[in-house]
Amino acid sequence: MSALTKRPGGAAVAESFATQLLRWARTHGRTGLPWQPPPGSLADPYRVWVSEIMLQQTQVQSVRGYFQRFTDRFPSLGSLAKADLQEVLAVWSGLGYYARARNLHRAAQQIEAAWGGRFSDRAEDWQRLPGVGRSTAAAIVSICFGQREAILDANVRRVLARQVMAQEPWGSAALDQRLWQEAEQRLPLRRQDMPRYTQAMMDLGATVCLSRSADCAACPVVGFCQAHAAGRVADFPVPRAKAPRPSRKAFWLLVVYQNQLGLWQRPPEGIWGGLWTPWDIPAAEPWPQGSEPLTMLRHGFTHFTLEVEVRLISPQTKAGMLSLQRQSRGHGQTLEFRPLVDFLALGLPAPVRRLLASSGLAG
Template structure:
């Protein structure tokens, strides 16, 4: 497609997104952080968190030296917690093996934890003017539509086609790489959107690619990218234990792998799969279901605990309904394994909690709402 990059850079001067805190930044640490935070998370959510994170960890050395729990606490609520664990692991490697300097080649960055091919290329394009194309979901959609690629973008063949095209469309002048890369992201997010793309709009100028766009010409814009039918989400139920001894509660640290990995939650039973939402309230749990995590000297205290109505939390492939049982105990009445710890309520803000658990504790005013 003729003048693809030039048209995009011209467009960006007038219509690109303005005022995002990571725009125009050339510090690889900050660019890396914003790229990781923006994966699967909306811009509005990231804006505040990005700034808070940078205040706490202003550079890669500060992040590498921090305990993982502190990083997780700051990440809590952003979801996809593997990102935070990888961020921490990656910072340690950069400090230990690269003397705190980010490598300048995409291939080197791509070998570090949590840095995929497109992210590696975005960092080098933004920070070092490296002539490397990116291919996040926004860019995939734009290139697929303009070039009429109607197959599944997840297939290896179509994906390779997209990378090849992305490389061919790069601007000739390496100095333009930061602007071009930002423009690609902005255009996909604001013009060639997944729904209601602004191809031809009476209120604003038509899309700069209108004359050449194959999807528009063939009237298949909304069929690209090809939508794969989603597998219906599984429904699971569990029970969490809110054990309170005066001003302390019992929390469990999750293993690093798996859901909520590395975060602190209320002790929870295994998830039980059910067929439909009607069955949620039919599943009953016993204290034995918390073993080997927890056992009580006097199990009747568990039975006397007050049970709250189930709360719903939606994951990508599962919907969880968890009820919470409030049990007032003395610490000496509870036997728990090493992954559990009694935490003072005043210390709770220092612990990374999954969003639904945090909300529950806030609703009970055990944790101050911020």
């Protein structure tokens, strides 16, 4: 249950949220965006649709120029539907995520063929078009036709997650389900308020309730915001739960012969490419005879943690050293024996440096 519905007179409070937001939008809403109609005119579904698709992955500032170029070249649904796809992609060039351009082109042809070139005022029709999801469809029909459909883009998700202190993690289906309900409960009752309300929700997330800093003093719906009341704005939205980092095991044998270390140089590709490390004994192989436990190491990589069991062996004779060298060659890791200082100049991974320092082999 949200704060809105828990309070007595939930509908009135919800309406009040919309009222506050609409009042704010009259003076603080963004104006002059190239897809917005002149004051007093109705929005053009073609231009709103193109802008919504462009804004799916791109900020308003970057979209402005591309939108102008695109609608100069394809000023109407018919011109886009008839255009060659290569030309559409060329005009889109630089905006990225080219699937959006392909979907726009294909959807324009479907609107021409299936809807007779007329734009539907029903969100469910729009959602059947390629590249148009639930929130995009709602934005188009609420802005252009005053339908009481709620939007839930990333900015609106953030605002609502803070408004209700949603505990569900970002990106989860549970959060989406919760926030769709919250978004619907806040809609204004009058259809004529919908275009301004939808734009205001977008503007609030884009100009006041930002992801890194929320300007709550300037927020028109601060009175409804649970995160603000609790002084916990920075805790919401709850970040996506991170999967635990898997661990991998390795078995290193440090060979020391007459104050020289036996290390091998790793191939140029892969982990620690080109650096020198101890002999990496394959997991299925036994430790060579005479080795003693030395220490355990842990090293974090981006995608896994390496846990290394390290043993030490110090052959007493040259024959013993050569025997170990032969065995290491059998694993494709020919050990070379040099003073530590030489290896330090050649390059050692950080955990190997730590290992040598902790074992007293390096100062």
